[in-house]
Amino acid sequence: MGSKARAWEWFHTLEEKRKLQGVFIMHRKAAVAGWIGGILLAVVGGWGMPSSWGQRPGKLGGAEETLGRLRLADKSLKVQLWAAEPLLANPVAFCFDEQGRAFIAETTRFGRGVPDTRSHMYWLEEDLANRTIDDLLAMYKKHKYQGFEKYSDQLRLVWDEQGTGRATKSTIFSGGYNRPQDGLAAGVLAYRGRVYFACIPDLYLLQDTNRDGVADVKETLFSGFGPTAQFLGHDLHGLRLGPDGRLYFSIGDRGFQVLTREGQRLLYPNMGAVLRCELDGSRLEVVHWGLRNPQELAFDDLGYLFTFDNNSDSGDRARWVYVMEGGDSGWRGGYQYGTLYHTPDTPQGNRGPWNVEKLWHTYHADQPAWIIPPVSHLGNGPAGIVHYPGVGLADRYRDSFFACDFTADPNSSVIWNVRFRPKGAGFEMVQAEPFLRGIVATDCDFGPDGAFYWSDWVGGWNPPGKGRLFRVTDPQAQSQPVVAEVQRLLREGFPQRSAAELCQLLGHPHQQVRLYAQLELAERQAHQSLREIAADRSASRLARLHALWGLG
CATH class of the missing domain: 1.25.10 (Leucine-rich Repeat Variant)
Incomplete structure (x- = not known):
């Protein structure tokens, strides 16, 4: 039995199989599409699922096992465990505040409360036609889809209470995200006491005014993201503070219809996009659209914005995208179903113009004039990305990016170190080297201490009930006074x-x-x-x- 057939046997219940009459769309990488970006973020269809998607993972080992098998390209670096279960589990995305505390978006609803249209192809046309969250809820009710409230996504706060170099305490900073329309929790940003949290369909502003480690202020800045079910993990994520002092974030191709505070209706159905607003939620606008599942965003030193977008599993490739203001990257959600129904072990169908017109290709002479082509192709499962801030590692990493390539398997997942240079009105990739292998990273970031951190999903597609944050340091660079200076400046x-x-x-x-x-x-x-x-x-x-x- 082929791997896709095994995935079919595992993923679907008998009732679902009867409804589908034996037909199933399986997009190898798209499978979970980014949920880690929902977490699985990256991979599957957003994520870029590998051909082994759906196979039951082997026994999940401990943190020591991960430390034993990981492979760092730079042998001068040192890796340590910073936090592990029970302090956290199922990490999709994380960030640090100025005090060095980690805010971690966690999911338990992946595959257990948040549906994926590939398992419910009988509602496909209805789903693609949805334009509001009310439309989505009506569709769930019509088809008697249930089981939403058993599991909740949440935002966890983890910190080193004693200054030991390893996290010792955690709280659920904000929880209870288990409404039918909720999830996956997939993005977080902390800035000066304000915590921005993305749990589709809403973007929240959270605050802990009494400093007990639990948010006591919760404001919904916007609602209306993801009015379609589509691919699990093509969610709201990628929160980043821009050089203009505005909040930037991304949405997968579940699309959105959002009313701005100024009364403007933003309607972008069945496509992913990058948006920005002021920190109070005013002046919301779309920066770039036509994306599939841009999991995260990162600015370079000169203020240029990039994202790592997933492929559709039809021979196309994952793409590193320069987020040019006013640009269209060409993807539309309907392309996913260019050849609608096929059975397991049948080659993937076409994706309409996406493949025929080579919209996903890097620049070429016959490039359609209406799109912004990707900078380059890279990896299989785009997940978290971060730009090196300039302090904490060796000079060789200056003005480069780190990118998590998530495949749910430590044997094929990678964290890349990539670099670009200007070319014409865009960029070209001049370096793409494996930085770290043997891990299952969903996100990466730099802490105020100058260390590089990554969140480890441990393994498999379904939430493993485990999770870790690992810390990578350069002993020589860490001894430089500027590292302690940065930590002090941010803390004060x-x-x-x-x-x-x-x-x-x-x-x-x-x-x-x-x-x-x-x-x-x-x-x-x-x-x-x-x-x-x-x-x-x-x-x-x-x-x-x-x-x-x-x-x-």
């Missing part, structure tokens, strides 16, 4: 600093320090100071650039 904050100190910090080697100094000066409306730095030819290029951003 910026509002109390003088304008002179903030202006000096605009040229700091750490990307986050520069940005926070810029945002504080902009908030104070220190226009004269910013203009002087922007015009000062003796100042560094980055200092002048941040001054210009601060001026707006």
